[in-house]
Structure formats: structure tokens, C-alpha cells
Amino acid sequence: MNTSGHTSGHTFTVWAPDASAVSLVLSTEQVEMSRADDGWWSAEVEDAGHGTDYAFSVDGSDPMPDPRSAWQPFGVHGTSRVFDASRFEWGDAEWTGRDVRGAVFYELHLGTFTPEGTLDAAADHLDYLVALGVQVVSLLPVAAFPGKHGWGYDGVDLYAVHEPYGGPEALQRFVDRCHAVGLAVCLDVVYNHLGPSGNYLDSFGPYFTDNHSTPWGPAVNLDDKGSVEVRRWICDNALRWFRDFHLDALRLDAVHALQDDSPQHLLAQLSEETAALSAELGRPLGLVAESDLNDPRMVEPVAEGGLGMTAQWSDDFHHALHTLLTGESAGYYEDFAKPGVFEKTLTQVFLHDGSYSSFRGKDWGRPVDPARHRGSAFLAYTSNHDQVGNRALGDRPALTPGQLAIGAALVITSPYTPMLFMGEEWGASTPWRYFTDHEEPELAEAVRTGRREEFGAHGWTASEIPDPQDPETWRSSVLDWTEVDQPPHRELLAWYRDLLALRARSDDLRDDRLSSVSVTSDVDGDWLVVGRGALRVVVNLSEAERVVPVDGRPSYQVMAFGSAEVVADGVRLGGHSVAIYAV
Numbered sequence: 001m002n003t004s005g006h007t008s009g010h011t012f013t014v015w016a017p018d019a020s021a022v023s024l025v026l027s028t029e030q031v032e033m034s035r036a037d038d039g040w041w042s043a044e045v046e047d048a049g050h051g052t053d054y055a056f057s058v059d060g061s062d063p064m065p066d067p068r069s070a071w072q073p074f075g076v077h078g079t080s081r082v083f084d085a086s087r088f089e090w091g092d093a094e095w096t097g098r099d100v101r102g103a104v105f106y107e108l109h110l111g112t113f114t115p116e117g118t119l120d121a122a123a124d125h126l127d128y129l130v131a132l133g134v135q136v137v138s139l140l141p142v143a144a145f146p147g148k149h150g151w152g153y154d155g156v157d158l159y160a161v162h163e164p165y166g167g168p169e170a171l172q173r174f175v176d177r178c179h180a181v182g183l184a185v186c187l188d189v190v191y192n193h194l195g196p197s198g199n200y201l202d203s204f205g206p207y208f209t210d211n212h213s214t215p216w217g218p219a220v221n222l223d224d225k226g227s228v229e230v231r232r233w234i235c236d237n238a239l240r241w242f243r244d245f246h247l248d249a250l251r252l253d254a255v256h257a258l259q260d261d262s263p264q265h266l267l268a269q270l271s272e273e274t275a276a277l278s279a280e281l282g283r284p285l286g287l288v289a290e291s292d293l294n295d296p297r298m299v300e301p302v303a304e305g306g307l308g309m310t311a312q313w314s315d316d317f318h319h320a321l322h323t324l325l326t327g328e329s330a331g332y333y334e335d336f337a338k339p340g341v342f343e344k345t346l347t348q349v350f351l352h353d354g355s356y357s358s359f360r361g362k363d364w365g366r367p368v369d370p371a372r373h374r375g376s377a378f379l380a381y382t383s384n385h386d387q388v389g390n391r392a393l394g395d396r397p398a399l400t401p402g403q404l405a406i407g408a409a410l411v412i413t414s415p416y417t418p419m420l421f422m423g424e425e426w427g428a429s430t431p432w433r434y435f436t437d438h439e440e441p442e443l444a445e446a447v448r449t450g451r452r453e454e455f456g457a458h459g460w461t462a463s464e465i466p467d468p469q470d471p472e473t474w475r476s477s478v479l480d481w482t483e484v485d486q487p488p489h490r491e492l493l494a495w496y497r498d499l500l501a502l503r504a505r506s507d508d509l510r511d512d513r514l515s516s517v518s519v520t521s522d523v524d525g526d527w528l529v530v531g532r533g534a535l536r537v538v539v540n541l542s543e544a545e546r547v548v549p550v551d552g553r554p555s556y557q558v559m560a561f562g563s564a565e566v567v568a569d570g571v572r573l574g575g576h577s578v579a580i581y582a583v
Contacts, residue, residue: 010048010082014056014066015040015229016204023057025079030057039205039229050084056204064200065157067207067233071168072144072160076198080160085244088172092179092246097283100184100249101311101376102512103135104412104500105419107384110139110165111149112432112477113422119170123177130181132425132493133500137178138186138251140385142171146197147437149474151389152188153253154195154436158237168245175246184248186288187241191234191266192220192257197438205229212259222260231266235273242277242285249286249310256292267298271308286310288379294350294365299377311417314378316352320345321382321410324525324541325403331458332359343519346414346530349378368514375415376512382407383421385432392455392465394433394477401427401488402576405495405561406539409578412499413530413537415512423479425496426489433466435474444469495561502558502580508533520551527573536581538564540573547572554581 012024017039024031024043033041045052053073055063065072069080106129114121119142129137141152144160152162161168175185193216194201201207206226212219221230241247252267260266271287278285289312291298300306319333320342329337335351335358345351353367381387382404388396399407404427411418423430434451438444448469452462466473483489503509508516509532518531527548530537536554540546540562549570557564562577571579 009044009046010052011042011044012048012054013040013042014068014204015233016056016058017226017229018205019058021059025055025057025063027053039226048082050082050087052082053079054082055079058203061203064203065198067201067204068159068236069144069157070159070161071163072157073163073167075163076144076146076156080157083168085168085172088169088176090172090246091176095179095246095283097248097285098135098184099284099310100136100186100286100288100417101374102417102510103184104133104503105136105138105186105379105417106132106134106422107138107381107419108140108422109151109385109432110142110162111152112474113479114481115478117149117164117478119166119174123174126177126181126183129183132497133504134183134420136184136186136249138249138419139188141188141190141253143190144198145195147439149435149437149471151385151434153190154197155190156194156198156200158189158191158194159240171245179246185246186249186251186286187245187247188251188253189238189241190253191237192254193217194220197440197443207233214257214259216257219257219259222258222266223262227262231269234266235270238270238287239273239277242274242281248284249288251288251290252309253290254292255289255298255309265307267307267309268302271302275308288312294352296349296366296368296373299373311377311379313384313419314345314349314380314416315387316350317345317378317380317414317416318382318384318387320351321380321407322387322397325382325399325407326397334358339523339525342528343521346410346519347514347517349373349375349416349514370514373514374512375514375517376417378416379419380411380414380416381419381421382411383424384419385421388421388432389434392458392460394431394466396424396428396431400576401492402562402574402578403541404492406541406576406578408492408496408499409537409539409561409580410530412496412503413509413532413535413580415514415517415532418503420496426484426493428479428483428489430477430480432477433473434468435466435470435477436468437474438469491561495559498559506533506535508535520549534582536583537578538571538573538581539578540575543575545572545574550581550583552583554583556582558582 022033022041031043033043066080070083071081111117143155144157145155148164161171208218209221209224289309302308319336323336324342349368352364357364452465521528526542558580560579563574564579
């Protein structure tokens with residue numbers, strides 16, 4: 001569909017409860033809008049519709065984009081454009097959806113997944129993802145954000161699709177192509193804050209409140225005057241991605257920053273409305289939370305007093321695994337370097353489940369109940385965009401191929417829902433750095449200085465920290481797809497494929513009961529054995545050869561990365577090796 005072909009008429013609406021006058025600004029005229037008692041303004045315009053450019057003027061202000069704009073072809077400061085989602089001819093009528101719990105996630109950033117940085121270019125790699133064993137493509141935010149290149153977490157037009165990625169119809173094409181090859185799609189949405197550039201919401205109404213504060217300033221207004229419509233703005237956004245773009249799940253960014261003292265928390269409201277839409281559409285719809293609270297209430301049903309999320313990320317598992325593989329123990333990794341931590345996070349999800357968190361300086365979290373909570377409600381990973389991109393240099397874990405293979409095995413054979421971060425499956429050499437493309441010089445300098453000051457406090461010099469505004473910082477983060485056919489990347493990729501294929505055919509590995517997992521390890525931390533039904537994942541974390549005792553004599557080797565053989569006392573493994581045996 002092109003941008004022309006206006007329909008015969010269109011009703012423009014906007015919520016501006018405190019305004020005295022609101023005008024609809026079109027390319028050829030300005031139309032005074034009519035106010036309703038609920039603070040909504042409207043104007044009916046003939047010969048308008050799909051492809052019509054427009055903006056709003058509030059009490060004589062300069063024209064501003066629509067807070068619910070679906071299309072921002074000229075960037076976050078430009079006019080909005082009407083997008084008729086019903087024009088797209090979907091080909092996924094046979095798609096019945098996917099419960100994302102237990103499915104294999106693949107997190108990717110559109111701007112660096114391919115050199116082109118578009119949805120259409122990413123779609124050309126879908127067959128690769130299917131062959132890898134991926135089941136859910138998890139997109140970083142696509143909401144319109146300033147400039148061309150960025151992570152997307154400073155989006156300001158939450159209903160629009162970033163134009164450099166291809167705009168809204170490109171997202172429809174992408175989802176349709178994913179469904180055609182059996183892939184579900186999860187989209188990262190950010191409701192806890194907006195970026196500093198292009199955010200015009202305050203000019204329309206009380207979208208923010210000083211009653212709560214966040215790291216980004218005043219909180220999104222979820223419980224103050226006018227919050228009913230702000231909550232509607234968020235919930236309608238989520239439901240629209242499901243209905244108009246056929247998305248299968250949403251990943252909700254940093255939900256602990258959604259500060260809400262209402263009788264019903266926003267997440268519970270969103271959960272109930274999503275469940276109702278799921279019943280209407282006849283396919284599963286998922287809500288995956290990023291939460292720092294370590295509280296299983298996040299994934300408990302609303303009817304039982306929970307917040308109703310389908311699943312949530314588990315950073316404690318990541319931190320424990322990262323520390324196990326790298327030996328890092330600075331910052332928030334300090335508590336995770338202690339003996340027995342990995343074993344606890346593999347079987348009980350959270351390390352901090354009411355215990356003292358030295359990084360936070362207080363007791364933190366609540367315990368998971370293995371009799372009530374399933375492992376598939378928690379996502380496990382060796383890397384993600386945060387854990388790589390928020391490092392000073394945006395460097396991926398500096399590990400040997402054997403250590404990377406160990407990490408993959410421990411994630412993919414866990415009782416959790418596994419997630420890969422793009423490129424990890426072949427041990428990508430490219431970093432994934434923090435990059436921005438702000439037009440305002442003062443904002444660009446503030447971001448640059450802030451990044452250097454943040455890491456300068458940890459011993460880095462300013463010259464070492466990549467400049468987020470330098471286009472080379474973005475370019476250096478683009479995946480190098482030529483690596484997949486080169487050693488040692490080729491061998492690691494084959495290991496990931498084999499692991500995911502084993503998981504797909506093994507009932508033992510898909511068993512998401514926390515009680516189904518056993519872990520044994522030695523006191524020096526050189527080796528460990530994970531039991532999953534009749535399978536044993538035998539790991540040598542040491543650089544030197546080790547004989548690892550295994551409960552029950554292995555009957556045959558299922559697969560291995562590195563040297564491995566059964567001996568009288570167990571399994572002899574070469575340094576940084578992993579093998580899976582049936583017993």
C-alpha cells in the first residue's frame with residue numbers, strides 16, 4: 001500500500017482535557033475541533049483518510065503530532081499521517097498462535113540485525129531462524145524515536161512504527177511473513193517513560209505526575225487526576241498491536257517503574273483486557289514483563305491476587321550464569337559469585353527471594369513456590385540487549401567457544417523459557433553498543449557526557465567509552481553475517497542448532513517443573529552436573545581436563561562440545577567442555 005489513496009472521510013480525535021481550543025492542522029487548512037464533556041475533541045473531514053498528513057494545535061500552539069499517531073513519516077517532530085491498518089491483506093488466516101511459555105525466544109534489534117536495518121531485510125533471515133530452532137522473534141522497540149539509529153527505548157510516539165525501519169505497514173508484512181514460517185512475534189513496548197526529544201504529551205494533558213518519580217523524571221500518570229485516559233492510552237496501544245498487527249506477545253519494559261497506587265494495578269488491568277481480546281481472537285496473547293522486583297506475584301493470575309503476566313525475565317539466573325562463566329564479581333554481580341548461587345537460581349529462579357541484596361543495600365524479593373510456579377513463566381538467557389549494551393564498551397562476554405557452548409547448554413536445557421540474543425548463537429565478534437542519533441546538540445552532549453561520567457566512576461577513561469552519537473558506534477554493532485560460515489563460529493552455531501533440536505524432541509528438557517531439576521557440583525567450582533529426567537548435562541568449567549562423577553552410569557552420549565568420554569569414575573571432559581548423556 002502506498003501513502004496515497006485517501007478515503008472519503010475521516011474523524012480526527014484527540015484528548016486534551018484542559019485545553020480551551022484545539023485545531024486540526026492539515027496541509028491546506030486548519031479546522032476548529034469540537035469538545036465533548038470527557039475532554040476529547042473531534043473533527044470530521046471529508047476527503048481525508050489513509051495517507052492524510054495532520055497535526056494538532058492546542059490553544060494556539062505550534063502544530064504537534066497526535067499522541068496516538070500511527071505513522072510519523074517525517075520523524076518525531078513532524079506531522080502525523082493517517083494509517084488505515086485494515087488495508088493490509090493478511091495471509092495468516094491459518095495461524096493459531098503460540099503460547100510463549102516454553103518457546104524459544106530470539107531477541108533482535110532491527111537497526112543492527114542487518115546492514116539495511118529494516119523490517120523487510122530482517123524478514124529475509126526468517127528461514128535461518130527457523131532452521132536454528134527459534135519459535136518467537138522478540139523485537140526491540142519499534143515506536144518512533146529521534147533520529148535514525150537508536151535502541152528504541154527513548155521512543156515518544158508509542159503508536160507509530162519507526163519510519164527508518166519501514167513504517168507501520170512494514171511491521172504488518174514482517175509479522176505476516178513470520179507467521180507463514182511458523183514464528184510468533186513478540187514486541188518490546190515501553191510504557192514506563194518516554195524519551196526527552198519529541199515528547200509533546202504534556203501539551204495535551206496530564207500524561208505525567210509528580211506524585212511519583214522515576215530515573216527518567218516524573219512518572220507516567222497511572223493514579224492521579226486524568227489517569228483513566230492515560231491508562232486507556234496504554235491499554236489501547238497494547239491491544240492495537242495484537243489486533244491490527246497480529247502480534248503474539250508484548251515484552252513490557254521495566255514494569256517496576258510503572259508506579260501505580262490505584263485499586264487495580266495497570267498490569268492487572270492490561271492482563272484482563274488482553275485475556276478478553278485473546279478469547280475474542282481465538283489465539284494466545286502473551287505479556288512478558290521485565291521486572292526488578294523478584295516477586296512471583298508478577299506471573300500469578302489476577303484472580304488469585306497476582307498481576308497476571310504470562311512470563312517475566314529472570315536477571316538473577318543471568319547474573320549467576322554470567323558469574324559462573326566469567327568470574328566477574330563487581331557491582332551487582334558481587335552476590336552472585338558465592339558458592340551455590342547458580343544451583344539456587346537454576347532450581348528456585350531468584351537468588352534474592354527475601355535475602356539481603358548488597359547491591360541494593362536491603363532485603364529483596366519473595367520466594368518462588370515450586371509447587372505453584374512453573375519454570376516456563378521465567379525467561380533464561382546468557383545475554384540480552386541490556387546485559388551487553390549497558391556495559392562500558394558494549395562487549396559481549398569474553399569467553400572461549402567452549403564456555404559459550406556451556407552457557408548455551410545450561411540455558412537451553414533449563415526448565416525455563418530460553419532466550420537468545422542475536423548473534424550469540426555463533427559467538428558474534430561484533431559488540432552491541434549504546435548508540436543514539438539526537439538532533440539537538442545540547443541533548444547529544446548530555447548523553448555523551450553522562451555515559452562517560454557513569455563509567456568514569458568505575459575506572460574507565462573518557463576516551464575509552466564509545467561516543468553514542470558517533471555513527472561508527474552504531475555501525476560497529478551491526479552483525480557480521482559472514483561469520484556464520486567461518487570457524488569457530490560455524491561449530492558453535494551447529495551446537496546451538498543441535499541443542500535446540502534436542503530440546504524440541506525431549507520431553508525431559510521441556511519439563512518445566514522446578515522440581516524436575518537436580519544440580520551437583522564440586523566445592524572448587526570446577527564442574528557441575530544438571531539432571532533433567534534421564535539426561536545429564538555434564539560440564540567442565542575448568543581450563544584443565546577433569547573427571548566428573550555422574551549419578552548413574554551414562555548409557556550413551558547424546559552430544560558434546562569438546563572432548564568427552566565415559567570412564568570408570570564418570571565422564572572425562574577436556575577443558576571448557578560440555579556433554580549430554582542419557583543414563
